[in-house]
Amino acid sequence: MSQTANKMSNALCIALWVVDTDRASIAWSNCHAKTLLRQNSSAANFDREFFFDDDFLATLRLMTVAYDIGEQVTFDWPTPLGKDDIIECVSTIISLGGERRGLSVQALFSNSSPLDAEIGLIKQLGSLSVAMLDYDGGFLEVSDVFASRFGTVSSMSDLFVTNSNTCAFMSKLSLGQPFTQEIRLSTLNSVHWHQLEVVFHPEGKVLLMANDIQQERGRENEIFRLHHFDVLTGLPNRYHLYQTLENILESGNKRFEHWGILYLDLDNFKIVNDTFDHRVGDELIQQVALRIQSVIPNNAELYRLGGDEFVILLTNILGVESLQEVANLITRNALNTYFIANMEMMVTASIGIACYPEHGDNVDHLLKNADAAMYRAKSIGHNTSFVFDVDMIDTIRAHLTLGGGLRKAIEEEEFELFYQPKVRLSDEVTVGAEALIRWFHPELGLISPDQFIPMAEESGMILPLGEWVIRTACKQIKTWQDQGIPPISVSVNLSGRQFMQTDLVEMVAQVLEETGVDSQYLELELTESMLMADAQQTIEKLHAFRKLGVTLSIDDFGTGYSSLAYLKKFPIQTLKIDRSFVNDLGISGGDDAIVKATIAMAKSLNLKVIAEGVENRSQIDVLNGFQCQEVQGYLFAKPMSNKDFVHYMKTQKMVNVSDVLSSVTSTI
Structure with missing residues (x-):
């Protein structure tokens, strides 16, 4: 240690003590604290019985509440020492276990020169990295800690990373006023952030404390990064987007700039997360982000809001056409597959477009x-993409209203199942029915499934809603049988998210047992895309349903991408030809060929075929010629309430389900 540093050490006495404010006691103290404070107490046991003035104790307790753990507070301790009236202290708020807090107090006292006292004042701030300078920035003496950190230095210019930093520091030094500065300094190991505190003394000396704050800066940067950027993709997040939009909006109001956003939501991403490990979903999100970044222009920035939602901000654009061009780039690129976990995946996005100022005058509206x-x-x-239109405001209100009312609608029984007959084509005997869910809202009236089913999927309410449909259909079957109506089966179309329920088979079995319905009267319908999401897992679940005795069918056949090889492995009994192929039967040779080939294939696999959407006799003639077994559509009956369907069944030709099993299909 240098001669000056030795003088510093010998001249200064560091008194340390811990105050327990809850117990109004000094929990611990070193020998210097006892020397410093003992004269204020005649107690034999100094640490436990030190006397606190009530007002001063209240002040100390207020400090422990007002400041956070680890924060430092400078205050005066009202204890006489010789001719002095107070002791200047620095305390740190500490935890004493549980929710109890206290103060770790430090004070320096000296009978040395005023210059040594100044050094002590700096050291009491919690740093031992101290140096003495002249007014020109030359080093006179340094402490051991300072030397171990910075090595041998002769002037402040040896510490600064750039000449401009040196000039700025010397400029402040020339003013002769104490100051604090945060700046990067060159240490022996690397460049670190430091907090410099400068104190002047009348004897023409400058005391410098250099406190290393690299870790604090690192923590601040990490907190900033976590607050502003998405952890998974590294993209700026929702908070960062709002800040950016607010800033751009302010400048846009001044310069009348055009700018806009693309709001992206990945299509059917929930199926990926529900079907595969979440790590697969995370990797897919990362690759989607990288691909989007690779195609958007330089004036665009990509943000991740969370989940499978992204926003692209474009500035300095000519108009909404610029936004549409970028949206088209993204949708075209989405048709390329992603290679993830030894699988090829394709995920697309739906994109909403809004432009400032046409489609919103503030961030929230936009x-x-x-x-x-x-x-x-x-x-x-x-x-695909869509540009916002002012006529959509009513749709937004409806979306918010309906989305919030689904659970209440289930609890208050606002839903109802309607039924549409299915007819055997050979003799036009009614052999079953299709069940369609309806929502009779107390204020909005009848709401189409096209409106509330997507909301149910997004919110997760599709699961309780789907269970309600299965349970209601089974109860209805039992009621019809109790009324003496020949039994027919009822089928329920499962949603993708519902089909991925791990306990779906158990739930269906429980409903059948509770309602007392034979499983042969319940049929479950699934889409092609649902079956092919994870073919092996699907096969296992379908066999579990068949073991239960439930009938299975593929709905809207021909609109998906079923593999014939897998179709042979699926324990399916029925194919339903989508109405889009039935509409132009007898008119379009292409549709005729598709329907004929589908029926022939189904026959070879020993599957029954039902044609949907039959509305005229010419379609019946074609389907009869192709030997289609069953049909349904407006030609025979529209969907009807339970009461009307019971009347229909009593007045129409019926057949017992033991002769021909058919199903009732729900739209969910």
Whole structure:
């Protein structure tokens, strides 16, 4: 240690003690603290029986509440020492276990020169990295800690990373006023952030404390990064987006700039997360982010809001056409597959477009309107975009209203199942029915499934709603049988998310047992895309249903991408030809060929075929010629309430289910 540093050490006495404010006691103290404070107490046991003035104790307790653990507070301790009236102290708020707090107090006292006292004042701030300078920035003496950190230095210019930093520091030094500065300094190991505190003394000396704050800066940077950026993708997050939009909006109001956003939501991403490990979903999100970043222009920035939602901000654009061009780039690129976990996956996005100032005059309105446009794009079809329109405001209100009322609607029985007959084509005997869910809202009236089913999927309410449909259909079967109506089966179309329920088979078995319905009267319908999401897992679940005795069918056959090899492995009994192929039967040779080939294939696999959407006799003639077994459509009957369906069954030709099993199909 240098001669000056030795003088510092010998001249200064560091008194340390811990105050327990709850117990109004000094919990611990070193010998210097006892020397410093003992004269204020005649107690034999100094640490436990030290006397506190009530007002001063109240002040100390207030400090422990007002400051956080680890914060430092400078205050005066009202204990006489010789001719002095107070002791200047620095305390740190500490934890004494549980919720108890206290103060770790430090004081320096000296009979040395005023210059040594100044050094002590700096050291009491919690740092031992101290140096003495002249007014020109030259080093006179340094402490051991300072030397171990910075090595041999002769002037402040040896510490600073750049000449400009040196000039700035010397400029402040020339003013002769104490100051504090945070700056990067060159240490022996690397460049670190430091907090410099400078104190001047009348004897022409400058005392410098250099406190290393690299770790604190690192923590601040990490907190900033976590607050502003998405952990999974590294993209700026929702908070960062709002800050950016607010700043751009302010500048846009001044310069009348055009800018806009694309609101992206991945199509059917929940199926990926529900079908595969979440790590697969995370990797897919990462690859989607990288691909989008690779195609968007330089004036665009990608943000991740969370989950499978992204926003692209474009500035300095000519108009909404610029936004549409970027949206088209993304949708075209989405058709390329992703290679993840030894699988090829394709995921598309629905994109909502909103432009400032046409579609919103503030951040919230613009994002809400872009979000609404995204949902409109999703309703039109996947991998497409839609530009916000003012006429969509009513749709937004309805979306919010309906989305919040689904659970209440289930609890208050606002839903009802309607039924549409299914007819055997050979003799036009009614052999079953299709069940369609309806929502009779107390204020909005009849709400189409096209409106509330997507909301149920998004919110997760599709699971309780789907269970309600299965339970209600089974109860209805039992009621019809009790009324003496020949038994027919009822089928329920499962949603993708519902089919991925791990306990779906158990739930269906429980409903059948509770309602007392034979499993042969319940049929479950699934879409092609649902079956092919994870073919092996699907096969296992389907066999579990068949073991239970439930009938299975593929709905809307021909609109998906079933593999014939897998179709042979699926324990399916029925194929339903989608109405889009039935509409132009007898008119379109292409549709005729598709329907004929489907029926022939189903016959070879020993599957029954039902044609949906039959509305005229010419379609019946064609289907009869192709030997289709069953049909349904407006030609025979529209969907009807339970009361009307019971009347229909009593007045129409019926057949017992033991002769021909058919099903009732729900729209969920």
